[in-house]
Amino acid sequence: MVRVVAVDPLRPDPAAIREAAELMAEGKLVAFPTETVYGLGARGLRAEDVARVFAAKGRPSTHPLILHVSSEDMAKSLAREWSERAARLAAAFWPGPLTLVVPKRAHVPGEATAGLDTVAVRAPSHAVALALIDAVGEPIAAPSANAHTHVSPTTAAHVVASLGDRIDLVLDAGACPRGIESTVVTVATEPPRVLRPGALDYDDLASVVPDVVFQAATAAEGEARASPGLASKHYAPRAKLAVVASGDVESALARSPRAGLVAWTSKAADAAPPGTPVVRLPADAAGYARGLYAALHELEAQRVDAIVVEDVPDDRAWWAVRDRLARAKG
Ligand code: TXA
Ligand code: MG
Numbered sequence: 001m002v003r004v005v006a007v008d009p010l011r012p013d014p015a016a017i018r019e020a021a022e023l024m025a026e027g028k029l030v031a032f033p034t035e036t037v038y039g040l041g042a043r044g045l046r047a048e049d050v051a052r053v054f055a056a057k058g059r060p061s062t063h064p065l066i067l068h069v070s071s072e073d074m075a076k077s078l079a080r081e082w083s084e085r086a087a088r089l090a091a092a093f094w095p096g097p098l099t100l101v102v103p104k105r106a107h108v109p110g111e112a113t114a115g116l117d118t119v120a121v122r123a124p125s126h127a128v129a130l131a132l133i134d135a136v137g138e139p140i141a142a143p144s145a146n147a148h149t150h151v152s153p154t155t156a157a158h159v160v161a162s163l164g165d166r167i168d169l170v171l172d173a174g175a176c177p178r179g180i181e182s183t184v185v186t187v188a189t190e191p192p193r194v195l196r197p198g199a200l201d202y203d204d205l206a207s208v209v210p211d212v213v214f215q216a217a218t219a220a221e222g223e224a225r226a227s228p229g230l231a232s233k234h235y236a237p238r239a240k241l242a243v244v245a246s247g248d249v250e251s252a253l254a255r256s257p258r259a260g261l262v263a264w265t266s267k268a269a270d271a272a273p274p275g276t277p278v279v280r281l282p283a284d285a286a287g288y289a290r291g292l293y294a295a296l297h298e299l300e301a302q303r304v305d306a307i308v309v310e311d312v313p314d315d316r317a318w319w320a321v322r323d324r325l326a327r328a329k330g
Contacts, residue, residue, distance in 0.1 A: 021135035039142030097199035
């Protein structure tokens, strides 16, 4: 069974970080916290280590990974070109929840990039992630630490539930502060394009690169080739999920013998019959995003057969949440 080691999220114990880095140096798989979600880490420049990540997740080899770095210089060491735009975005948002897709150098293995000529790089802001990258001394390839197509983990318990028998160590620093994945932007094209909405807001992004292009989730099928993580039917709980207007919550719940509810207004929460498993999330986009995956994990743990989600505001601040809900529908 996987070993779970508790670490302080702000000042991680160097001995725990050293143990994790030593395991990774043996080619073992270590799950670790980032500010977005938990990642499943392996040394990113070694094809055989990267292959173990794909095997553990059951992830198709056509879905490229993000290489996590601890500095812009480390990112540049992976990039064939580091454009003025890349530099501007890194200066504004790193370390933080922004992933940049850039032309890759030849030594970045095709196994990590699904054979693409580009590589995704991100400098996370979580102290545990940064300490681990520095201890390993090279970029860490890390997808979200969940089985393929399943809901991303925002706690160590979620990681253990999804991958516990397939990995070697989990560094447990509690719940991830952002709770939703990084925003992925390609700067390998003109103009730069959002490939996945995420924890970094559109407005913040556009304040630094005003010509950035974003097409909403519903238009994403064609994008799937450019960013396979955008393929629909990603981020899905095992129970069937439906997103309904606040006024339709009661009738939607009545359709299944054991439905659970994710609500953010009292109107919807109050519409649930007594005994219904209900998770009430905050009414602000960041608070909601922080709790969304945990809510889905929680309802699954309660063995609901359907999940009814109260629709969220159609507002740009909610872009990442709306995207994930669209992809979680069964
Ligand atoms: O917040 C996050 O990004 C988390 C934490 C662990 O850092 N990681 C994460 O990794 O969400 P993953 O593998 O679940 O998602 C990676 C995303 C996918 O949408 C993938 O298609 C995209 O990044 N991606 C990676 N390399 C790419 C490339 N060369 N071109 C286009 N998209 C790429
Ligand atoms: Mg993922």
